[in-house]
Amino acid sequence: MAEPGIHPSAIIQPGAEIGEGVSIGPFCVVGPQVRLGDRVVLKSHVVIEGDSTIGEDTVIFPFASIGQDPQDLKFRGEHTRLEIGARNRIREYVTMNPGTGGGGGLTRVGDDGLFMACSHVAHDCQIGDRVVMANSVAVAGHCHVGDDVVIGGLSGIHQFVRIGHGAMIGALSMVTADVLPYGLVHGPRAYLDGLNLVGLKRRGATRAEIAELRSLLAGLSEGAFRDHAQSLAGQDHGEKAREIIDFILGPSDRSFLKPK
Structure with missing residues (x-):
């Protein structure tokens, strides 16, 4: 018999830590080093592997893949981590990878974020609180994204880029350099177009x-x-x-x- 809140078809591997009031839906897979905080919800078909921590009240939607090996050819299976904060909404087909040995070994996502369908957080990224990543946003490795940043759909963030607190990236932007706090950026090869007045x-x-x-x-x-x-x-x-x-x-x- 499955435990209350855990669907019989879900696979919870020995060693996983499951908080109070967690709901795990059909066909989810939770690895042996995963820690789910209180009231985390995995809708269905969610896979969480590696040394991954999911903060309380976070909801992860179907077909998200969390904590799988980073997409870095230098990765050799070293022990690295992924930390996701509280009250995040992680939508369908989102991918988030742990760190690499050469990049600090930790990918961290803050609290209260919205990660829309098909968005990607790569290895060794540091993502702040209240970040919104719209559909199909890709943030490459080693990026730092400050609090309250909004990234429009289908945008790409080059590796090692910093995006300052409160900045807004318009849809379909390719961001290849650092973005000032409160900046407004857009364009196929993005440029700074003043302040993010709406956010301010x-x-x-x-x-x-x-x-x-x-x-x-x-x-x-x-x-x-x-x-x-x-x-x-x-x-x-x-x-x-x-x-x-x-x-x-x-x-x-x-x-x-x-x-x-």
Whole structure:
């Protein structure tokens, strides 16, 4: 007999840790190193393998594949991990891979995210809280995606790219360089097209804060981002402007997306 909340056709391998109130639907497979938090829901046909932790109240929809080996030819079966936070919605055919030995060994997804059908989180990515990835978004390995980022459908994020807090990526964009916090980016070869005003207003940004960010962005557009940001580093700025300056001066292997 299956336990309450676990369909008889589901396969729960010995060693898996199942929290209180978990629901596991038909034909799901849960590997021996998997930990499911309280009230996690696996709808049906969900496969979770590897050293994977799923946070409480997360719902995973049919045919998602979570924790399978990373798509990296350098991966040799070393022990790596995947951590997914609480209250995420992971839709049909989503794939999320653990880390690699050469990339830190951990892929981490924050809380309260929405990962729409067929989206992909690759190895060693760090995904923040309240991130929305629309249908068929692909985030390549080693990327850092900040809190409150929205990525439009069919977009691709190049490996090692950083996307700052509150940025928005328009649909069908190919993002090959870092995106400033609160930036609005779009295009087949994406470019920076001002501020994500909708996102800023939704999070309560004041007119004064938006005006400061516009002024900062206009100054950055006149020359090299890092040089201008360095010149501003010692001045007094609001919290959001300081966040952009710190982001520009932070470590990165990529350049920055700039206006046309």
